[in-house]
Amino acid sequence: MVIMLFVLSVFTGCSSTEKTASSDASKNESGNKPVQLKYWVPFSGGDGDFMKAMVAEFNKTNSDIQVEMLNLKWEEYYTKLRTAVASKQAPDVAVAHTSKLGELAPSNLIAELxxxxxxxxxxxxxxxxxxxxxxxxEGKHMAIPLDTHAMIMFYNKKILGDAGLLDGDGNPDFKPGADGFIDFLKQVKEKAPADVMPFVGTSNGNVPFWMWWSLYSQMDGKLLSEDGKKAAFNNEKGKEALQFISDLVHKDGLWPKNVKNGGEIFAAGKGAVNFNGVWSTGTFEKNQGLDFGVMTIPQLYDHEATWGDSHTLVLPVQKEDDPKRQEAAAVFANWLAENGAMWAKAGHVPSKTEVIESEEFKSLEYRSEYVEVVDQVNFMPNSDKLFPIGDILRANFDLVMNGQASVEEAINKAEKEVNDLLSK
Incomplete structure (x- = not known):
């Protein structure tokens, strides 16, 4: 009995010690409890691990603010964010794409900063x-930019080198303009092994849409009218950009039909050129056998431009304003931007100039080769219907890619559907 009482007293003492330690850990160096923030992100891919590491570093180095991150599926993310705000259970800070701000800001879902x-x-x-x-x-800052992620060009150095299509600096050697780029790809087709695709990209969905916007932007094309109430892409420039993409597949046979995942084919060393997002950099560089290079999208028309979007940090509207929590959330968001070199490991280009100019960022391989996209990205216009507009364009461009519609038919159909959407 005495022994049992002794053992019990020892365990009770341990328990008491753990509670005290836990209580002490919940306080910062000043003896005050840190501000506890809820942070939502939509990173289903590998960049989620990079963001998790950044949050861990912030918590380690900031005793006054502690952040709990919740990573939600991309498909559900914005619906859940809207629901959380409506039910007065919103996170303190959240990631939002620039392309989504046109929905979030006018709906009073995020705080002005x-x-x-x-x-x-x-x-x-x-x-x-x-x-x-x-x-x-309307002159108000609604988000803290974290990065820009854009469409860029990846190329296989071995394939192009063996074909004699690299210049003295190891860059793709082609003449300016759309014709020069097409001629370059034709040479790849002629000189590379038969199982190599001159140009490879996922055939449906985002890639043709992003390519079209990139080329259309190089001609200063507009998506919507100035008042945002009408489609403005059914014109010669819009058709020319889409025709270029269609010809790669149907006329010149440089882009194979029905490619399910262009990135995978390029990673396997079976594609010479791949148009893809900057986030693919982190994936490709993990492949030890892949000798690749990277550059911004070539200027095929009037000036340099490309598709891109940004991850930003927003402060969702709360049940009651708490200036202390809002300030803490903004401090955390700004810290993420200031430590953008950590985020750049995922392939994204940091939003802050001083980060881009830092040795930490410059030491990362490949990133400096496409850093110019920060000034080349042509962001789509702010509209609360931008995402459904994108869905309409993707669906109609897929008809062209699959040989089910001509460029003229697809553009006309897309214009009508977008105008119908905007009239509601």
């Missing part, structure tokens, strides 16, 4: 202005 920014140490002029401007609505 200009009153919060000064106390949080946010300096708007420290961000790349092209990225920042896309987050401003």
């Amino acid at each position: 200009d009153q919060i920014a000064p106390n949080a140490g946010i300096e708007w002029d420290s961000f790349n202005q092209n990225i920042l401007n896309a987050t401003v609505f």
Whole structure:
């Protein structure tokens, strides 16, 4: 009995010690409890691991603020974010794409930041202005940019080198303009092994849409009218951009039909050129046997431009405003942007100029080869219907890619459907 009482007292003492330690750990160096923030992200891919590491580093180095991250599936993310705000259970800070701000800002789902920014140490002029401007609505800052992620060009150095299609610096050697690029791909087809695809990209969905917007943007094409109430892409420029893509498949046979995953084919060393997002950099560089290079999308028309979007940090509207929590959330968001070199490991280009110019960023292989996209990205216009507009264009461009419609038919059909959508 005495022994049992002794053992019980030992375990009770351990339990008491653990509770005290836990209680002490919940306080910062000043003896106060840190602000606890809820943070939502939609990173289903590998970049989720990079963001998890960033949050862990922030928590380790900031005793006054502690962040709990919740990673939600992309397909459900914005629906759940809207529901959370409506039910007064929103996270303190959340990732939002620039292309989604046109829905979130006018619906009063996110807080305006200009009153919060000064106390949080946010300096708007420290961000790349092209990225920042896309987050401003009616003169108000609605989001803190984290990055830009754009469509760029990957190329297989071995395939092009063996075909004699690299210049003295190891870059693809082709003449300017659309014709020069087509001629270059034709040479790849002629000189490379028969099982190599000159150009490879996923045939349906985002890739043709992003390519079209990139080429159309190089001709200063507009998606919508100035008032945002009408489609503005049914014109010679819009058709020319889509015809170029169609010809790669149907006329010149340079882009095979029905490619399910262009990135996988390129990673396997069976594609010479791949148009893809910057996030593919992190995937391709893990493949030890893949000798590849990277560059911005070639200028095929009037000037350099490409499709792109950005991850931003927003402060969802809460049940009751809490200035202390909002300031803490803005401090955390700004810290993520300031430590963008960590995020760049996922392939994204940081939003802050000083990060891009830092040795930490420059030491990362490949990233400096396409860093110019920060100024080349042509963000789509702010519209609360931008995502369904994109769905319409993707569906109609797929008809062209699959040989089910001509460029003229697809553009006409897309224009009608977009105008019907905007009239509602």
